[in-house]
Amino acid sequence: MADNKARFQKIIAIAMDPGAFEDEAIAALRKARELIRQDPTLKEPDIQPPKVEPPEASYKSRITNIQSDWLTVLMNSLSQEAYGLGLRSRITCDFSVIPYAVEVRCDGSADACKKFDAHVDWLIQFINNKVAEQKK
Numbered sequence: 491m492a493d494n495k496a497r498f499q500k501i502i503a504i505a506m507d508p509g510a511f512e513d514e515a516i517a518a519l520r521k522a523r524e525l526i527r528q529d530p531t532l533k534e535p536d537i538q539p540p541k542v543e544p545p546e547a548s549y550k551s552r553i554t555n556i557q558s559d560w561l562t563v564l565m566n567s568l569s570q571e572a573y574g575l576g577l578r579s580r581i582t583c584d585f586s587v588i589p590y591a592v593e594v595r596c597d598g599s600a601d602a603c604k605k606f607d608a609h610v611d612w613l614i615q616f617i618n619n620k621v622a623e624q625k626k
Contacts, residue, residue, distance in 0.1 A: 494529045498522060547600040549577075549607055552584075553614065554591045560617050561590055568594060571609045575602040 504510055505518035526533050556564055565581055572579035577598040584591040596606055 494525060494532060498525050498529075498532045501525065547598065547603040549594070549596040549603040549610075551594045551610060552591055553594065553610070554587070554589070556590045556592060556617075557621065558590065560621070561592070564592060564613065564617065567613055568592070568610065571606060572596050575606055577602050577606060 501518045501522045505515045505522060507515070510518070553564070561583065565583065568581050569579065572581070575598065577596040579594070579596045581595075582593045584593060594610070596603060
């Protein structure tokens, strides 16, 4: 069986060789099909499916004291940023407290979580600055 596998691989290499004449490639493919009829285990590739790795990192936060005027802006911006970074995210609003609170959870690569954390910090500062300007 190992001899058939080595022979099959050589024949496929000939069929796929860009320098081979068309007739040679066709003859090699026909021979490969004949070998598969004789030994059906040859048609199964040795390729292992890729392992799905769990997320490398997570980001979790609770953002509090959000005025209702800024709630939609905050949640929209967080959602867009998480999507753009390829993070799996859950962003929920806690209406049981006033001013409101937002729970954020993101899973993905460590780099994306770090960039998302920086975006959250920037967004909170932006909103706080705008609220302070409105109070003046």
